[in-house]
Amino acid sequence: MSEKGEIIVQEFTEDDRLELIQYLWKIFRIPAEQHHWIYETNPRGPAHVVVAREQATGRFAGSGAFFPWKFRMQDGKVARVFQYGNVMTHPDFRRRGVFGLVTHKANQDLAEKGSLFVYSYSNDLAYPGHRKNGAITIGFIRWLSRPLNLVSLLRQFIPSLALKNVLGRLVGSARPNSDRTLSCRRVDAFDERFDQAEWPALRGRITAERDAAYLNWKYMQRPNRDHCLYIVEDGSRLLAYAVILPGEASWTIMDMQAVDQASLHSLLRSLMRIGTRQGIAVLSFAAMEGHPYISILQRLGFFFRRRSYPVIIYPSPAISLPLPPAEEWLLTLGDQD
Numbered sequence: 001m002s003e004k005g006e007i008i009v010q011e012f013t014e015d016d017r018l019e020l021i022q023y024l025w026k027i028f029r030i031p032a033e034q035h036h037w038i039y040e041t042n043p044r045g046p047a048h049v050v051v052a053r054e055q056a057t058g059r060f061a062g063s064g065a066f067f068p069w070k071f072r073m074q075d076g077k078v079a080r081v082f083q084y085g086n087v088m089t090h091p092d093f094r095r096r097g098v099f100g101l102v103t104h105k106a107n108q109d110l111a112e113k114g115s116l117f118v119y120s121y122s123n124d125l126a127y128p129g130h131r132k133n134g135a136i137t138i139g140f141i142r143w144l145s146r147p148l149n150l151v152s153l154l155r156q157f158i159p160s161l162a163l164k165n166v167l168g169r170l171v172g173s174a175r176p177n178s179d180r181t182l183s184c185r186r187v188d189a190f191d192e193r194f195d196q197a198e199w200p201a202l203r204g205r206i207t208a209e210r211d212a213a214y215l216n217w218k219y220m221q222r223p224n225r226d227h228c229l230y231i232v233e234d235g236s237r238l239l240a241y242a243v244i245l246p247g248e249a250s251w252t253i254m255d256m257q258a259v260d261q262a263s264l265h266s267l268l269r270s271l272m273r274i275g276t277r278q279g280i281a282v283l284s285f286a287a288m289e290g291h292p293y294i295s296i297l298q299r300l301g302f303f304f305r306r307r308s309y310p311v312i313i314y315p316s317p318a319i320s321l322p323l324p325p326a327e328e329w330l331l332t333l334g335d336q337d
């Protein structure tokens with residue numbers, strides 16, 4: 001148990017469940033079904049949850065959830081790590097050090113459980129607190145986007161129907177150049193071919209470990225969010241895949257891998273064509289600086305946007321310092337929850 005003044009932080013117990021679910025809904029709008037899915041059904045293991053309470057009254061002061069992952073390190077070994085999830089402070093207990101207490105307790109617990117590090121794609125509100133608590137910034141997740149359909153894009157900003165029609169005739173769609181591609185189709189799940197495939201771009205770098213069971217859970221079985229899975233194949237051989245999170249007029253590539261550059265090029269061209277036909281205005285992808293796919297995306301017309309997320313690490317005593325540079329961490333937007 002760790003305590004500071006009148007706030008104590010302890011590991012979650014069943015007595016905390018109802019109150020925790022209520023506050024997750026109140027603060028993050030996470031319904032009970034999604035709480036069960038991400039906290040309790042993860043193939044990598046259940047979330048590690050700590051709860052902060054006022055010592056004198058037992059009032060709920062805050063909590064933190066930390067989700068287990070497997071990362072493959074540069075030497076090829078698989079390490080157990082955790083990702084910061086829903087860390088919250090009750091409004092009545094702000095500016096009383098709850099964030100720091102929760103962070104310290106969780107980092108201590110997880111190091112004892114064999115976690116190599118705890119990581120997060122931080123937001124603007126949490127980033128100063130992470131830095132104050134000793135987190136190391138290893139780089140930034142950068143967004144790249146590619147306009148697909150100028151009419152769809154302009155229609156979001158132009159109210160005049162007549163002007164829209166004129167633009168439609170004059171501008172048309174920003175369609176990608178046609179070229180010969182391999183077969184690309186949408187499927188409902190990752191199959192056994194995924195576990196048999198090798199993704200050379202990941203070799204020798206630090207990356208989240210991928211397998212069919214985990215990714216089916218993460219994307220295809222996720223409640224309250226519909227992802228689309230597209231694959232490129234040559235006969236029965238799986239060559240590339242992309243997980244798409246569709247928006248009203250945009251697609252975001254959450255995860256993407258290919259056996260070689262030609263297959264990746266074919267996958268991206270196919271996604272651009274399919275998106276254009278469906279009236280999608282923008283296709284986006286986000287990855288760590290130095291990711292090898294970035295240069296290929298740029299050659300296909302993707303450009304950097306200002307939006308980015310700092311990636312922070314709390315290393316355990318088991319990891320060697322200094323940490324590897326940003327280009328060694330092949331993380332994408334989908335490598336967090």
